[in-house]
Amino acid sequence: MRRAATLLLALGAVAAPAQAQAADRPPALPGAKAAIVIDGRDGEVMYAKRAGSRREIASTTKLMTALLTLERTRPRQVFRAADYDAAPVESQIGLRPGERMRVSDLFEALMLESANDAAETLAEGIAGSRAGFVAEMNTRAAQLGLDDTSYANPIGLDDPSNYSTARDLAALTFALMQRPRFARVVDMPVAQLESGSRPRVLDNRNTLIAAYPFVNGVKTGHTSQAGYVLIGSARGRSGGRVISVVLGEPSEAARDTDTVALLRWGLSRFHRVRVLDPSRPLARTDIRYRDERAALVPQRGIVLTLRDAQRVRRVVDAPDEVSGPLPAGQGVGSVTVFVDGERVRRLPLVTAADVPGAGTLRVLVSVLGVPLTVLAVLAILIGVFLLALRLRVRFRLVKR
Numbered sequence: 001m002r003r004a005a006t007l008l009l010a011l012g013a014v015a016a017p018a019q020a021q022a023a024d025r026p027p028a029l030p031g032a033k034a035a036i037v038i039d040g041r042d043g044e045v046m047y048a049k050r051a052g053s054r055r056e057i058a059s060t061t062k063l064m065t066a067l068l069t070l071e072r073t074r075p076r077q078v079f080r081a082a083d084y085d086a087a088p089v090e091s092q093i094g095l096r097p098g099e100r101m102r103v104s105d106l107f108e109a110l111m112l113e114s115a116n117d118a119a120e121t122l123a124e125g126i127a128g129s130r131a132g133f134v135a136e137m138n139t140r141a142a143q144l145g146l147d148d149t150s151y152a153n154p155i156g157l158d159d160p161s162n163y164s165t166a167r168d169l170a171a172l173t174f175a176l177m178q179r180p181r182f183a184r185v186v187d188m189p190v191a192q193l194e195s196g197s198r199p200r201v202l203d204n205r206n207t208l209i210a211a212y213p214f215v216n217g218v219k220t221g222h223t224s225q226a227g228y229v230l231i232g233s234a235r236g237r238s239g240g241r242v243i244s245v246v247l248g249e250p251s252e253a254a255r256d257t258d259t260v261a262l263l264r265w266g267l268s269r270f271h272r273v274r275v276l277d278p279s280r281p282l283a284r285t286d287i288r289y290r291d292e293r294a295a296l297v298p299q300r301g302i303v304l305t306l307r308d309a310q311r312v313r314r315v316v317d318a319p320d321e322v323s324g325p326l327p328a329g330q331g332v333g334s335v336t337v338f339v340d341g342e343r344v345r346r347l348p349l350v351t352a353a354d355v356p357g358a359g360t361l362r363v364l365v366s367v368l369g370v371p372l373t374v375l376a377v378l379a380i381l382i383g384v385f386l387l388a389l390r391l392r393v394r395f396r397l398v399k400r
Contacts, residue, residue, distance in 0.1 A: 024308075027261035033227070033248025035258070036166040037266045039307055040233060040241030043174045046266055046307070051166040054148050055247050058221030058229050059091070059114045060164070061156030063172050064137045065122060066110060070179055072126045075104035078195070079125035084117045092117040093193075093200055105193040105200075111185050112204040114220065116155045123154040130154065146172060158225040166245040173218055173231050173243050186217035186233070208232065208256060215263065218243070220255075228255040234263040239305035240270025269308045275337055276302040276314070276345075281352060282335055283318040289358030294322055296349040298335055306339065313338040318349055325357035 026047045029035050036051040038044060045051070081095035093109045095101065095117040103125075109118035123133035130153065137151040146168040152159035176182045185191075189210040193200040208215040208230075217233035228249040235241045244262040249255035276282075281295040296318055306312065318333035326332070333349035 026265050027258070029246065029258050029262075031248075031250045031254040032246045032258055034166040035244070035246045035262065036170050037242055037244045037262050038170045038174060039266075040174065040177065040235070040243045041305075043171065044307070045167075045170075046242070046269060047262070048167070051170075051245075052148065054163045054165055056158055056162065056223060056226035057156060057164045057169065057247065058158075058223045058226035059156040060169055060219050060221045060229055060231055061151060061154070061162060062110055062114065062119055063169070063176060063219060063231070064141065064151060065119050065133075065154045066107065066182060067172070067176060068126060068133070068136060068140060069103065069107055069110070069122050070176075070182060073103045073122075075102065075107075075181075077103045077125075079103060079106060079121050081117065082120040082124045084120040086116050090116045091205070093202070095121060096197065099197050100195070101193070102195040105195050108185055108188070108191040108193065109200075109202060111182075111219065112188060112191050113202045114205050119154045141168075141172075144172065144175065156221055156223065156226075158223045166247055169231055169245045169247075170243055173233070173245070177217065177233060177243065183217070186219065206230070206232075208260065212260060214267065215260075222252070228252050230255045230259045232259040232263050234267055236267035236270055238267075238270045238272050240267050240307070242266030270305050271308075272303055273306045273312070274301060274303045275312050276300075276335065276347065282314065282316050282349065283333065285318055285332070286321040287355055287358075288321050288323040290324070290356065292356070294324075294326075294332075294355045295352040296333055297352045299329075299331070299348045299350050302337065302345055302347070304337075304339065304344070310340055313341075316349065322351075322355060323358075324355040326351050326355035328353050330355070 029049060032049065034050040034053050034055055036045065037047040039046060078100050081097055081099040081101065083097040086092045091114045093113055093115045106118045106122050109115040110122065120130065123130050127133035127136055133154055134151055137154065141149045141151065149164040149168045150161050152162035156162065187209060189204050191202045193202065205220045214234045214236060215232060216235055218231040221229040228251060229247045232244040242263055244259055244266065246255055246258050249258065276298040278297050278301050281297050283296040284293040285296060287294050315336045322332055328351055330351045331348040332351060335347055335349055336343060337345040
């Protein structure tokens with residue numbers, strides 16, 4: 001028969017001092033009209049401020065343009081530049097109508113320089129027209145469950161029909177950051193375009209990339225109606241990853257300051273926790289025919305990066321009894337690790353040391369009991385004595 005045992009661990013389960021609790025609070029964001037922080041590994045919301053309110057989103061609109069580009073094109077594909085008449089204040093790379101440029105370069109111009117002419121070129125190259133592309137943007141948003149998002153252009157120009165929420169933007173960014181190509185590009189401080197009519201060097205408008213080593217994305221934006229917006233992403237030494245969104249900030253400085261504060265706070269919520277240790281037995285099982293127990297340990301250690309208050313459950317599946325001899329390291333069960341109910345690891349349980357076998361006498365005592373064992377031993381001794389006596393008599397007869 002096997003038995004299962006469940007062990008629970010939890011971060012943040014013990015009450016902290018008042019000072020620590022104060023430090024645990026997210027930063028104040030007096031200027032942000034809306035904000036959110038999510039776990040970059042699973043999308044879990046860690047902090048939200050009016051995250052469901054619909055707002056203008058400026059150039060973070062280009063995230064959906066980026067997603068459709070990744071899904072519908074190849075990096076070395078070449079598009080002809082759209083005939084787009086950009087206003088002097090608009091961000092652009094100065095594409096001439098008909099200029100040929102690879103999609104990979106257009107994509108970098110879209111994400112680093114936030115180039116509106118690159119966005120228009122990608123839209124027309126993918127869908128044939130701006131209107132057709134916008135229709136695809138809205139269809140894709142619906143497919144992703146972005147119920148509070150609507151697009152009116154591929155750029156992010158102010159329009160009553162172009163809006164989203166901090167929550168929807170975080171969800172879209174989470175999906176995009178799972179794509180290595182996207183994650184690589186938004187983490188580039190500088191890019192040099194290799195196609196087009198002339199060389200171009202682009203600086204990432206998200207200056208946090210160059211200023212803070214832990215920041216690895218994602219997208220800035222600004223219009224008169226949207227204010228200053230920024231989607232940030234960061235990775236910590238502990239292995240934690242977070243995504244932040246701030247909308248409606250009053251200035252670029254406030255936007256950057258609040259984003260860094262949110263990212264730092266989010267990363268501070270993660271901790272490295274040793275959930276399995278091969279030096280610590282998780283179970284002890286009886287050794288058959290012996291008054292001893294065998295210690296069972298995980299085959300190897302496991303350290304996980306966990307967020308505050310995440311619950312870890314270890315389910316041990318081990319036999320009630322083992323029969324020796326067994327060498328140290330012999331698999332005799334398993335341990336499964338769950339985080340917030342989701343299975344994340346399963347490892348064998350092994351013997352921590354050699355398991356001795358049972359001697360004949362121990363087996364007899366266990367099977368027959370002490371009185372019968374004594375009688376059995378006496379019978380064996382008498383039998384041995386009689387056999388020896390018989391052999392001795394036979395030897396004397398032969399000698400005569």
